[in-house]
Structures are given as C-alpha cells and as structure tokens.
Amino acid sequence: MLSVLVPGGTGQLGRDLAALSSPSLEIVAPGSAELDLTSTGAVVAAVVELAERARAAGHQPLVVNAAAYTAVDAAETDERRAFAVNVDGPRVLAAACSSRRVPLVHVSTDYVFPGDADRPYEPEDPVGPRTAYGRTKAAGEDAVLGSGAQSWIVRTSWVYGATGANFVKTMVRLEGERETVSVVDDQHGSPTWSADLAAGLIELGESIVETGGPARRVLHCTGGGETTWFGFARAIFEELGADPARVSPCTTEEFPRPAPRPAYSVLSNKSWADSGLTPLRPWREALAAYFAAARR
Template sequence: MTRWAVTGAGGQLGLDLQVALAVSGVDEKSVTALERSDLDVTDRDAVREAVRGHDVVVNCAAYTKVDAAETHEAEAFAVNAVGAANIAAACRETGTRLVHVSTDYVFSGDAQEPYAEDAPLDPKSAYGRTKAAGEWAVEAHCPQSWIVRTAWLYGGGGPNFVKTMARLAAERDTLSVVDDQRGQPTWTMDVAEAILRLVGERAPYGVWHATSQGETTWCGFARAVFEGLGHDPERVQGITSDQYPVPAPRPAYSVLGHDAWRMARIAPLPNWRESLAKALPDVVALQPPAPPQA
C-alpha cells in the first residue's frame, strides 16, 4: 500500500489531487493532507518528521502571489526554494519519491515555439526566480523526483481566472482581457490525474510538462468561458499587455512542450477546450443572470 503525503493540500491542485487519489481507490488513511497550518515547509525538522513514513510526497506548497513577490521576494524564496530544498532533502534521506510542482514562469516567455522540458531556465520575475531555484534544489537533493511544470491553472477549490470571468460576466456588459499572451489553460483535476499516472506507471524521473494540449490567449480563454456559460463571447474585448500594467512581467509565450509524455508512452493531458467544457459545471457555481444588454 502506497502512502502519500500532499503538501499545500488546501490549494486548488492539492484539493483535486486528494479527490483523484480517492477516485483511484487509494484509502484515505494512506493519504496525509498537509495544509499551510499543518506544515511550515521552511522548518527543516518539521518537514523531516512530516515526510517520514510516506512513499510519495507531492509538493504543491508554493508562494504564488506573482505580483506581491516583486516586493516580497525573500518571503517567496523561503517557500518556493528553501521549502522545496527541505522537502527534497527529507525525501532523499528516507528514500521517498517526490513530485514537485513548478511553473511556466521559470522561462523568459519570449520563445516562438513550445518550450521543451530541457530548455534553459531564464525567469524574468521574482516569482519565476524563486520557482527556478526550487527546481534546482529538487534536482540537487532528490534524484528520485519528478518536476512537474504547469500553467494557467483553474479548479474548483480556489480563486482563479475561470471563476473571475464567470463573476464578471454577470456584473458587466463588456470586459477587456489581454490578447497578446499565449498559454495553455489547464484544469487542476487533469494535472492531478497526470501526477498519478507518472507515479503509477513509474515514469522516468526528471522534468515533465503537465499542461493542456492546444493554446490560446487570455482573451480567447475568457471568450471560451463566456460561451460555455451561455454568454455572448463577443462581450469580451481584446487589449494589449501595455493596456493592463501589472508589477510582475508576464511571459508573452507560455506554451510548454509535451515530448516526455510521448517518449514514455504515457497519456498526456487533454485539449484545453475539452477539459474546460467538462470542468465548468464543477468549477463555476450557479451564476446570477447577466445584466441586460443596452
């Protein structure tokens, strides 16, 4: 019986991972769900104690406030880099396998084709730098590890772009959304199930990209959400990144390649449109009627 520990268990990926484990038949007694209040990943001794007795640790714990990290980089580094190093070292000491969740922000975002798993890291934001440091720490401390990069996540368990679009669809006649950043909208349940496939099929250790097939812009994503909820997608208007300034630079191109899945003959994640249609009923609560059109 495989014993699992999930750090960051209160986040949207951590919550869906627990659901995926239960659906796959894993006894809940074999799963230790560790939320932020249960485990401070920056406390090395506490991490050692938490990891002991488990066969697999999935590290979903992360500082994900991208804009806030620009002025609180040390705080982000403590969780995303030091915390990752603590977990990786503890896993190495106990022979525990580690799945470490990372991000597209480790890349510069100026590519013209999907980033390969072995593409050089070149983060442009504080958040990206701390996540890149976390990847390096995991690679250095725990050879028995899968680094799973994902991006543009949405799920039922927390605030995200899909929920925001659903709310704004009911509040505004029109909406302006950035249309010059490309990426892969990814359902957290798809990522959770992909993680189970990596572990269950004993995939080669290393870097994996757990993002949906296909690509779009934030504006295209928003229009798909509107359409899926029965709203007119033309209510969403595209703008440039310059028209929506934010503290942290966003990657203009966040599309990740999926060669590792094909080489290992393991099923990758589905197309983003297919998953969005399947996820919407669970991710978005019943919305109030949209305001009448002028």
C-alpha cells in the same frame, strides 16, 4: 498501493489530488496551517511519518509537492517570503525524501522561462525567469534536482480549479458584474484544469513506484493546445451561456502589472507523452468538463 503526502493540500491542485484518494490510493493532503513548508522540523517529521506508515502497511510512499508561493505580483516586493516557500521549503523536503528513500514529484511553472519563444518550450530549453516568482521557482527546481532525492519536476501552466483564486473564477465573477470585459490578447499559453493535472501526477507517481519512473527528470504537463487570455475568456463566457462578444481584446501595455507576464509560455507536452504518460485532454474540452462538474 500508494501512500501519498501532498504539501499544499488545501490549494486548488492539492484539493484535486486529495479527491483522488480511494481504498487503493491513500492521500494525505495537509494545508499550510498543518504543514508549513518553511518549518524544517515539521517537514522532516511529515516525511518520516509517511515513510514509516506506508512501509508498515506494505505501501509505497510518495510525496507530491503542491505547495508554492504563487502570488506573482506580490512576489516582486516580497521575494524573501517567495524564496522561503519556493526554494528553502522544497530543499528541505527533498533532503528529507532523500534520507528516507521517498520519491518526490515537485510541481513547477512556465514562469521559469523568459516567455519570448516562437515555439512550445521543451524541458531542456534554457530557463530565464523575468519575475521574482519565476526566479524562486527556477531556484526551487535546482534545489530539488541537486538534493540527491529520487525526484521529478513537472512544469505546468495557467492552472485553474474549483477552489482558490484563478482566471476562470475571475471571469465568472466579472461576467456577472460588467457588461463588457477587456482581456489581453498578446499572451499565449495553455490552460490546465487542476483535476486533469492531479490525475496526471498520480499516474506519474504510479509509474515511479512500479517501474522506476521516466528517465527524464523534468517533464511538462499542461492542457492540450494553446490560446490567449482573450481566447480563454471568450470560451469561459460561452460555457456560462453569455455572449462571448462581450469580451474585447486589449494589449499587455494597456493592462500593466507589477510583474511582467510572458508573451509566449506554451509548454510542449512531448516529454510527457514520450515517457509513456497519458497526455491531458485539449484545454477547451477540459474547460467544458470543469463547468459540467461545477453544475452537478
């Protein structure tokens, strides 16, 4: 049986991880108010408590770090705070995991890449972040991998879920407020439902405690296939029963943001499948399942 600690437990991924808790899978998912990743003492105490509780019960401990500073635009003027959450916090968490021999799965992002590729990024491709958010996430990866902990990095992209702010929720709101919506059509990526990602992370965790985990320490895990934000928005309108023609394409130049968005940040899932892990379903299929679940 696994006993899992999930920092960032009240975010969209954290909540979907917590929802997987069962008699054979204990998941404790504190939010930042309960476990502040920038508090060294709190982080160390949480890992110590996890290790002692799990081993006393004959369980295998695991940490899945879902905590992150993800406000991409705000990070451009608040990089110090982003660094504290995305680099310093994971460094302390990884050190605590190393000292207690607790495996760590750390969630990262497509933003570590420059976003100018012409094919899906593989884990071994050179990083080259172009935003403060991306820089801090890349540095966080280095901190975890250099800690000596038994650790894995899982990069993902375009995550949406039932809680928190995300693109799907924004489009649902705009569909009810506006007759037409303009969405950029020159940025490519892979939408990922947080519920599917959560299941994949637990599968990885089970592989780690049962067999020692994949030999590769950096993996990519996203919804299958790729689209643009425009294509994603049209699919959302279709799921709402709205006319997708109400969504019109625009360019990145027409919709400037403080932080530059990658033009192409599709992640190859080959490393995930090659590690014997179940690929996530195609993004369009997952989107339909997300809305079906929301209607229940």
